[in-house]
Amino acid sequence: MISNLKAKLRTISSNSPSSSKTGPIQGELDRGDLGGSIIEGASGSFVLKTTSYSLATSYGDVCLDRLKSLDLSDSQWWTRLDQDIDTRDIVFLDTETTGLAGGTGTLAFLVGIGYLKGDRLVVRQYLARDFDEELPMLEAVTKELSNFKILVTFNGKSFDWPLLESRLVYSRLRPIAWEDSHLDLLYIARRLWGRKLKTCSLTSLEENVLSHYRTGDIPGYMVPEIYRAYLETRRPTDMLAVMDHNQSDILAMAALLIHIGGLFKDPIKSCDAWELFGVARDLERSLRLDQACDCYKYCIKGAKDSNLQLQAKKQLAYLLKRYKGPEAALGLWRLMADEESGQLIFPLIEMAKYLEHREKDFDTALLYTKRALEILDKGLAGYSARIKDDLIKRKNRLLKKKKGRERNGTYRRIV
Amino acid sequence: MNIDQMVDQLKNNRDFMANVTHWEEIQPKEASYGPFPDSLSPELIRVLADKGISRLYSHQAKAIELAGRGKNLVVVTPTASGKTLCYNLPVVNTILNNDDARALYLFPTKALSQDQVSELHEMLSRLDHPIKSYTYDGDTPVTARKAIRQAGHIVVTNPDMLHSGIMPHHTKWVKLFENLKYVVIDEIHTYRGVFGSHMANVIRRLKRICSFYGSNPQFICCSATIANPKELTERIIGQETELVDESGAPSGRKHLVFYNPPLVNRQLGIRKSSTLESRKLASSFLQNGIQTIVFARSRLLVEVLVTYLKQLVRDKLGKSNSVRGYRGGYLPNQRREIERGLRDGSIMGVISTNALELGIDIGHLQTCIMCGYPGTIASSWQQAGRAGRRQETAIAIMVASSNPLDQYIIQHPEYFLKASPEMGLINPNNLYILMSHIKCAAFELPFEDGEDFGVDSLQGILEYLEEEKVLRHVGSRWHWMTDAFPANAVSLRSAADENFIIIDITFAKHRVIGELDRFAAPMFLHEEAIYIHEGDQYQVEKLDFEEKKAYVRRVDVDYYTDANLAVNLKVLEVFDSQSDDRIGKGWGEVMVTALVTMFKKIKFDSHENLGWGQVRLPELDMHTTAYWLTLEQERPFGINSQDDLQNALVGIANVLGQIAPIYLMCDPKDINVIYQVKSPFTQKPTIFIYDSSPGGVGFSEKLFNIHLDLFEKAYEIIDRCSCDAGCPSCVGPAAEVSQQGKELALKVLGGILNDIQPQGQAEDNLLKLPFK
Known part of the structure; x- marks a missing residue:
């Protein structure tokens, strides 16, 4: 009966039967x-x-x-x-x-x-x-x-x-x-x-x-x-x-x-640029900000990979903006906006934000905004539609502000 | 017009009544109540009072009392009779008394479990004690899973998740399994056939795990009306069960109307479309502002009816959102919104597949229209039960289509009203299913020598699996030894993963337009076949047999293709047989092989043969079980030529294939009928009815037992059909069975039935309970 059952099991088994049909070999347990x-x-x-x-x-x-x-x-x-x-x-x-x-x-x-x-x-x-x-x-x-x-x-x-x-x-x-x-x-x-x-x-x-x-x-x-x-x-x-x-x-x-x-x-002494970036992130996370800044700077200096370098700059700039105020990050944003021209949008946006809200320099802010939009229009992948919407909103707002100021005759130029 | 006026108007409408084959009026029923059991906590009684429940219906009181005495039970009462309290009260009451206690709720679908959880939450939120219930299914965020494992008093899930997501990781659910007091299985009648056979094995595994952790849960189950709820439950849970089936809930007056669309061509047996008739009826109710549900048998029909009815409603009411569709494929949020709309009355009409047949809470509607017989008596009652309020009149209208099953029901309403609903059949010991779950079980916990898993053959299967190097027997245990995760290879929902999908490549954006089961694929999806879908023609460009994909492109041609399918059936083992000098019957294990060798191109209208092509596809074979009937005489019942015999058998096979599902409570696709003019096995003319799922799930044995009932019904259907020489409602079109087809089929059936009384008592030994 049981052998009949096994025969049946074998026939209904979809996978091909395994090669050896001899059953398990119970080898002696070795000693040593x-x-x-x-x-x-x-x-x-x-x-x-x-x-x-x-x-x-x-x-x-x-x-x-x-x-x-x-x-x-x-x-x-x-x-x-x-x-x-x-x-x-x-x-x-x-x-x-x-x-x-x-x-x-x-x-x-x-x-x-x-x-x-x-x-x-x-x-x-x-x-x-x-x-x-x-x-x-x-x-x-x-x-x-x-x-x-x-x-x-x-x-x-x-x-x-x-x-x-x-x-x-x-x-x-x-x-x-x-x-x-x-x-x-x-x-x-x-x-x-x-x-x-x-x-x-x-x-x-x-x-x-x-x-x-x-x-x-x-x-x-x-x-x-x-x-x-x-x-x-x-x-x-x-x-x-x-x-x-x-x-x-x-x-x-x-x-x-x-x-x-x-x-x-001792990251500065022992790490390469990649490792410095990782360590810096951990430092930043635990609010060891000065050390984090140092690590990012050394990373930027030592990085041979341009993307890593860019990431470090971006990370550092955001750190500065968040903990030291927008002025502290300004240099880096400007550097990135100019140096990587035609490629990056976020430094342009950050510059525009800063100029609009802090410096009230609507003209230059408008310039940066338009440049960001131009880059987007070239169809660079990887940016969400929301970014574009936001940029258009910013542009319109800036135009309005600019017009308002011209009408009020309080136009003044900073920078 | 209100509902009563509408009913009167229909009754007085002569055109309508001419097509009504029966009008059944069901009298209203008063509620009957039972006391709160003493064991019920005062806190719970207060919560019930807050919800306006000051006493229990008699069936609820009885269920709670039985649960309190530690019994397993199955509650069978109509839709919306307060079934959920039958399990929620014992469960919550137990947790209130013992905060460590746990319960597991199993629902057949995700939608249902979400529905139940929201109802349960509502009740729990009124308690002073924090009792937590969670849904744990594929949609549960990973981050929430740990908390649910640790802290959920009530875990709500579905059998599939239990099978592949919970039990293989039981060590993470120690709290649940150590303290499991109740397992609730709602809609237990859905677990029949293949799904039910899997379910019974999932429960076997669950009980093994519980016993490992030292718990022994009670089962509380709910079922729609079927013939054998107690037996089905006992087979699924493998334990004795008490039946609670006397509903104490009140009901209003209800009309059940059988409507047969008029014939438009008597000779060919063609009737007015059931879809258009349903549309007409539904719109008259909707235009009178009466909340109506229409059940259609396919997703496509749902969409067609929605489009029609929206149009109508838009004209009259100025908006169309009051009519909605509801079917699988709609997003969960959308479905919730529709359910809410039905409850609060903002949606007047809904057209649904049988998705709304299950216990999703949509309140009580006034009118139900069934476009086509739903397939089983049980689902008809469930669908009709969607219409019915406590005080008001409700009406359910069944509109028949022209297929034989519908026509039989609509012309024999007394059969429908008197017959007990179908039986839920399962076969937990189907070798395929059993073996899959034995693997899963061994992965979860090694088998001990002497364990039985509810089957005698366990030892043999374990030994087989050891030979296959899946298990290893060391000491007294059988350990899982392969690298695989067995639950992933087992789908509880029959052989869904075996289906071929059909991809339309006409446009750049390919889309899936349908699927077809493995055995039908070679017939309809061979290369060059014209595949007709939703009335459009597609040509199959490529059939990827390995990947189970057919690529089709829209065409417009004046022919169709007809593949030549050679089905061969070999009897491997006879389990039982009987015969006399006239006929014989038997059932047993068979091997079915199907091979498509060629196809013909046939011109529409003229039916001339435009050519043919070869099909090169592998032969498919399947082990399953079959029932067969043989004609024992040399020249049976005076039929002299082979051709005549063949034509008679074709016709009989057509009818049997359509009506056998009525007795088996299965989908017509679950069984197949073939005939052999001279069977190599019996050496006689033989009709075989076999299970479409490998291994079989018990249909053959049941057919063996009911035997001649089936042929009697077939005789009646053909005899009473008004067509001249065969039509789709009986033996099939005359073109297929010859001009004498109808007559020949009747001759043979008459011979089969002659002098032999149907055997009734054989059913008694049909269900052998596993624990006896």
Whole structure:
């Protein structure tokens, strides 16, 4: 009866039957092929592999010994955490999972964590060699994680941690509520390098920022497939590569944090123009305005990319206008209006606003307004219809004001 | 004229009455009340009093009392009889007593859930205790979702969202699942056929998750009138259910009129258009300022009628906004506005598809006109129920079209009035559907050895999925092991994603003009086919079979195309069969293959063949279930030639295809009829009726049980049809079935029915409840 059912299932199955029909191979669980030791807990066993790195180790351009001396006091303005960081309180975390789609049915079979211990960076990898090892593994991981105050991940806020959280809830274990003590380096990386690099993946950052080039690394998307193959064949080769990959990710996070910490500590000295722009935005956001102005200025000075330079000018001008008054921004607006002539509308609008409302110089304001309209009429893309409407309104208002003044005979010229 | 005068005037109008086949007057009914149950909190009683409710209708009191005793229940009472209080009161009362308690409301559509939420909010806002209810569906902003998961006492959603957006992420909904006290399923009668079979599995998954979190919710369901609300509910929720079906709500006098448009050509069986007749009737009501709803069977018809009636109303009232259309495809805001307008009376007339048949609150109208028989007895009553106020007279007029089903109903009003409405049939154990949901369930929580999921075959399916490397059996559990997110691959609404879309490329701006199901596509959308849509001709330029897209261009030609479809049906397994020396019947599993090989170009009017072309499309096959009837005799019922037999079978198949849906409460597209003059399986002339959805959803078994009823009705329809030799209202046009078609069909049907009494009691074993 059951074989009849299976035959039926096979015929109605829309996808072609999988190549092997032999059923699952229950390979023997290896004892030691993966390195590490087998931990026997109350609810089962799992593998724990501990690797410790001397702080003299370098990862690309970054030497890990800087982790110890890394000063992350006064860092909340860019970490956006609820506390300053002592590097001894940090735990780095990276998981390898059975799928990338998320949802309750995806689990992390490997959880790697890293932390500073004395003069070493310790990486501990918790591995479930099969689905029934997940629970004891998770119990041990949560226990160890509870020793730390700060969680550092790369893309962990939207991927690793929610996934673990979900599996912890499923296993009836209490997840740690990291909330504002979870530092996701991806977000910071995007602020610093999102404009410059095509992607902000960890590998891309390693190569472009840390000058580290992995060799023999397996691509992340292959991990679920490798685990499935391992479950069937129990051959350790590819799984060892996954574990190495996971270790590299943790080292990379440590190196990246060191590097980022340095950039924010002394931006003018350590940052390139791209990075300066990102740092300046964070400074501005936390109202460290003088420092922000400095960073924008250095960015403008050092930028080779004209668009970046323009963005920095624009950002700086708005900052000045907002916090120091319109006069402070005037120079920059005028510079942009003239220098980038025929291209930009916003400096013209800003100039017109200033001249109309502050200086009451309707003629010149009208000139700028008309020029902005001319540019728009050339059909430059990217401007909304509202901008044009506003400009026309401004033009009409200016004409009216001008006429009113001529009639009243109070015409006077400033500038 | 007011409504009573209008009714009198119609009654005295001889021209109108000549076409009325029946006029049913339903007497007004007094309200019957029941006491507030003791368990009801004083706060809630105060809120009800604020709303002007000082006592409950008897059905409400009974529902609340049953809910209080922990029973699952299904409430079946007419439209607008205060059904929502039957679940809102127990739910809110429970939350008032226990702030941790949670409830889940399921509505079949987003529009309905929004409607219900606004009503619920109104009630909650009068309470002293803050009870929060939220809609959680595809439109819910991401930023609001977290709060809803944590803090929503009542989460309102639809089965699709529950299936793919909530259950696969159940760990984010711990609060809800740990404390779930009530699951409310409104409009449960909509969950029949494929949709219902999916729904039953969604509920199986929901109950699994609840039991994981230690909750065991009660179900409160509401249904429109169908024959088997209790059984349908029990099959969907998999638990025993109490039925509350005696309405205590009052109703006014109601007239139900059956109107058959006059014949304009008797020989060809052509009648006046039901659309134009409906328009005429609707406009006379509208011009007298009587609020009227017109139900049309397609979106296109809705638009046609709206255009007509707006014109009329504009002339008389000087504005046209008092007549509106309402159908799927309108924006939510627009629909809300129309619903409001109907409630406050600023909109006088609305023309709707069956979208307004469901419980959307539009108040009570005075007149309902059904343009065409709505397809089932149950929806007819629901649509007619849109007209009816407590004190005033209401009238519902059904205007028949010329298709056989309409003609049967309009000529047999006694059948309509006496027959119990259709049954809601589902088959939760349809292998396709079951397997999809077992995958989803395994993703949500690993299966434990010995779990049953309500089916015997679970173990076998799990083993199969392990062989396919979808699951992994370790220890005593079956774990999900692939990279996929299974809920995304399963659509609850039958095989909608399998449809071909039809794209008009005549103008630079391409537009989608329609869709066609997978099995019809090769017939009508092969390259070079002339596809007729809304009366316009299009030629198919390209059929992208992989992408399921047909590109068509407007043409104006004097021919149409007719594709030659070879449908083959192979019986794979017989579940049951019976026969005597005259006829036999059976049902079982079949494989249907359809192949289009060529098409003919046929000139309009003259029907001369202008040429032909080849079609190169893959053969489609489908596993499903079928019912069949065989003619056991060598020369059945005195029919001597193969041609005659064939013509008889064509005609019978035409009628059966049209009327079988009446017994199955399904869309005519849900089943197909084919005949074989000599079936390779039975070796005899055989008529097969098979499910259009893979795996079948139970129609075949039902047909096997009702068996000859169907043929009796077919006989009656053909016999009583006034045409000479076949028309669209019976066997089909004579051109198709020959001049003797009608006579031959009757001969065969007469033979089938001879001496054999219809079997009634077989229905008893039709619904086997899953928990017994």
